Amino acid sequence: MTLQELRTALEGRGYVASGDLSMALHLALGLGRPLLLEGPAGVGKTEIARALAEATGARLIRLQCYEGLDASHAIYEWNYQRQLLAIRAEGATEDSLFSEKYLMRRPLLEAISQPEPPVLLIDEIDRADEEFEAYLLEILSEFQITIPELGTIAATSRPVVILTANGTRDLSDALRRRCLYSYVDYPDRDTEIAILRARAPDLAPRLARQIVGVVQALRREDLEKKPGVAEMLDWAAALAGLGVNDLSDDPATVQATLVCLLKTATDRDAAPPELMARLIGKVA
Amino acid sequence: MRATRFPERAGGPEDRMAGFVAHLRLNGLRLGPAETADALEALMLVDATDRDAARAALKALFVPDAETWRRFDDLYDAYWFNAGRTRRGTAHPDRRGVAAPSAAALWQPHLDGGAGAAGRETDRQPDAGEGEAEGTEGRLIATRTRNLARRDLREIADADALREAARAAEALARAIRDRRSRRRKQALRGREIDLRRTLRASLARGGEPLDLRRRSRPDRPVRIIALCDVSGSMTVYARVFLAFVKGLVDADTEAEAYLFHTRAMRVTPALRDRDTLRAATRLGLMAEGFGGGTDIGASLAAFADGPGGRRLTRRSVVVILSDGYCTGRPEALAAALARLRRRAGRIVWLNPLKGWADYAPVAAGIRAALPHLDAHLPANTIAALAALEPEFARL
Numbered sequence: 118m119t120l121q122e123l124r125t126a127l128e129g130r131g132y133v134a135s136g137d138l139s140m141a142l143h144l145a146l147g148l149g150r151p152l153l154l155e156g157p158a159g160v161g162k163t164e165i166a167r168a169l170a171e172a173t174g175a176r177l178i179r180l181q182c183y184e185g186l187d188a189s190h191a192i193y194e195w196n197y198q199r200q201l202l203a204i205r206a207e208g209a210t211e212d213s214l215f216s217e218k219y220l221m222r223r224p225l226l227e228a229i230s231q232p233e234p235p236v237l238l239i240d241e242i243d244r245a246d247e248e249f250e251a252y253l254l255e256i257l258s259e260f261q262i263t264i265p266e267l268g269t270i271a272a273t274s275r276p277v278v279i280l281t282a283n284g285t286r287d288l289s290d291a292l293r294r295r296c297l298y299s300y301v302d303y304p305d306r307d308t309e310i311a312i313l314r315a316r317a318p319d320l321a322p323r324l325a326r327q328i329v330g331v332v333q334a335l336r337r338e339d340l341e342k343k344p345g346v347a348e349m350l351d352w353a354a355a356l357a358g359l360g361v362n363d364l365s366d367d368p369a370t371v372q373a374t375l376v377c378l379l380k381t382a383t384d385r386d387a388a389p390p391e392l393m394a395r396l397i398g399k400v401a
Numbered sequence: 402m403r404a405t406r407f408p409e410r411a412g413g414p415e416d417r418m419a420g421f422v423a424h425l426r427l428n429g430l431r432l433g434p435a436e437t438a439d440a441l442e443a444l445m446l447v448d449a450t451d452r453d454a455a456r457a458a459l460k461a462l463f464v465p466d467a468e469t470w471r472r473f474d475d476l477y478d479a480y481w482f483n484a485g486r487t488r489r490g491t492a493h494p495d496r497r498g499v500a501a502p503s504a505a506a507l508w509q510p511h512l513d514g515g516a517g518a519a520g521r522e523t524d525r526q527p528d529a530g531e532g533e534a535e536g537t538e539g540r541l542i543a544t545r546t547r548n549l550a551r552r553d554l555r556e557i558a559d560a561d562a563l564r565e566a567a568r569a570a571e572a573l574a575r576a577i578r579d580r581r582s583r584r585r586k587q588a589l590r591g592r593e594i595d596l597r598r599t600l601r602a603s604l605a606r607g608g609e610p611l612d613l614r615r616r617s618r619p620d621r622p623v624r625i626i627a628l629c630d631v632s633g634s635m636t637v638y639a640r641v642f643l644a645f646v647k648g649l650v651d652a653d654t655e656a657e658a659y660l661f662h663t664r665a666m667r668v669t670p671a672l673r674d675r676d677t678l679r680a681a682t683r684l685g686l687m688a689e690g691f692g693g694g695t696d697i698g699a700s701l702a703a704f705a706d707g708p709g710g711r712r713l714t715r716r717s718v719v720v721i722l723s724d725g726y727c728t729g730r731p732e733a734l735a736a737a738l739a740r741l742r743r744r745a746g747r748i749v750w751l752n753p754l755k756g757w758a759d760y761a762p763v764a765a766g767i768r769a770a771l772p773h774l775d776a777h778l779p780a781n782t783i784a785a786l787a788a789l790e791p792e793f794a795r796l
Contacts, residue, residue, distance in 0.1 A: 120447060120454065140447070140457035147446040148439070155467055189597075197596040201610065204603075211604055247714055284467075287744045290431065290711070293465035300470040 131315040132168035141299035151257055151278035156301035159345015162281040166238035176235040180224035182245035193226045195219055215266035226262055229272035237276040254292055306333055316350050327364045328353050330400030344378040352377040364397045405483045424480045566641050569787040570648025591617030623716050625649050625656040630723035632662040632695035638753045642722045647672045661700035698733030705740050713744040722751045725767030734766050738773035751780035
């Protein structure tokens with residue numbers, strides 16, 4: 118798949134990727150290296166994995182990281198309850214107990230034992246602890262997993278690995294080195310309008326411009342949580358659902374729908390009706 | 402934009418790419434020969450004659466983090482388009498620019514004593530003024546002592562103060578270190594049953610899970626990194642604080658200690674030295690310029706960039722002992738702390754001035770630092786240090 122084909126395929130799935138990001142994806146596919154995405158929340162880091170999976174017709178396997186994530190949740194676990202039952206009911210032997218039948222595949226094992234290369238999304242890797250990062254590094258370089266009872270399982274296909282991070286903590290140099298990197302920032306105005314178009318084709322172009330203009334202006338305000346692309350899309354859907362055709366028509370509704378954009382009490386207070394009127398006045 | 406014209410003797414794309422990697426390495430990126438090979442492979446996948454495509458490809462490949470992401474374009478232009486921001490790379494990668502450990506710089510001031518001292522004198526000028534201007538409580542200490550000469554630290558390693566402060570420090574270190582992990586490990590008397598091992602064991606009993614194996618959440622030692630300010634304004638506290646830091650380091654083999662005034666230097670081995678006299682001599686040598694001016698921001702930044710900063714994890718507690726009077730820019734201090742904050746688990750600032758009755762954090766330095774701290778605690782006497790234990794346990 119060439120770079121241009123990739124971009125078109127992504128756009129067909131409603132994902133408008135910047136030049137840097139689509140190049141990084143293209144290289145990740147071509148070189149078979151994992152891709153690390155960083156950037157603020159809500160800019161579509163997770164979404165890109167879904168779009169890529171759809172565009173390439175691959176399966177999406179997702180591993181959500183959290184503090185304390187360990188091998189039994191990320192790689193595999195034996196189904197002990199069934200094993201105990203099998204011992205009771207059938208008098209099963211060790212050979213049959215530790216077989217594929219009782220193996221619960223967690224995302225990492227699942228990802229390397231697919232017939233077709235899937236897209237493996239490791240979400241918010243910075244939330245997992247350092248030990249897990251080190252373990253992940255090993256899997257990402259060897260693409261094989263050793264289960265003491267079964268032996269080593271080598272990958273039947275190499276997954277396309279996408280890691281995302283929000284900067285909860287710094288990642289190790291080793292992991293950064295192994296990965297390709299792309300910083301996903303808030304999109305510029307034109308790109309964001311294109312995203313809104315792709316996601317909500319029925320929206321009037323004028324309203325789309327207004328929505329994007331207001332959201333971009335809000336991001337420049339001093340807010341605790343800046344509204345991301347996902348919030349912008351929610352807001353657009355809310356406004357469309359309420360039948361708003363022009364933001365300046367109905368300030369009360371606009372103010373009420375801000376729940377889609379501003380997610381903390383301080384941010385709500387930071388955007389009083391006067392400010393919204395000013396922002397809307399600018400883009401109208 | 403005009404493309405760089407490479408000298409005749411430069412070979413093909415391999416040499417140029419090696420030159421580019423060397424150029425990036427000079428600018429602080431950690432890249433090796435493997436990356437050069439990767440880059441050539443990556444360029445095969447894209448249209449290498451398309452300027453933007455080549456740039457985007459190399460950017461995805463070489464950039465490790467957000468900070469570098471922002472300056473990569475400049476570095477790229479400098480090498481490939483003659484923008485000349487840095488020494489233009491020849492096609493021959495050399496290692497000349499690889500930053501030597503700052504040891505040389507560290508010793509510089511007392512090798513050419515006069516110049517170094519003069520440099521620090523100018524450094525310190527604003528400090529005196531600042532201490533004067535910024536409230537009554539800091540003035541006394543901030544401006545009293547200015548001693549650039551070599552100071553014998555033996556008098557500071559006074560046995561009684563040392564023992565008392567060390568005891569307080571050890572209690573604190575224990576309070577911090579006792580943290581539970583979220584992971585589980587097998588244990589003789591854990592709270593949960595480890596099904597995996599229980600089942601393995603049951604095979605010996607014909608499949609009856611008679612022997613219950615258990616697991617628990619193990620204790621994870623927290624690493625303590627102490628950074629002690631030994632500048633002029635801190636001289637009267639240095640005695641206590643040094644002993645305190647020694648206590649922290651003694652309590653835990655993982656702990657690290659640094660002293661800083663205008664630079665940060667690692668003193669862990671000296672503090673661990675069982676031979677007190679030798680330890681004092683080593684400390685004395687290291688604390689050259691002890692009692693001079695302070696640049697907390699630059700010291701912390703140097704620490705964060707060095708090997709010490711790279712070893713920080715979420716289970717590290719950075720303890721800064723300083724009064725916050727600083728001749729450097731407060732923004733630099735804030736930026737350095739923000740960087741530490743992203744790596745370390747917690748940052749605690751022990752401030753001797755905070756114990757004073759009418760203290761308010763008005764100095765520009767400490768004001769800039771406050772948003773990045775997990776705790777800003779008083780520490781003007783040994784008693785105050787000992788009283789910190791419950792505060793630390795809560796971290």
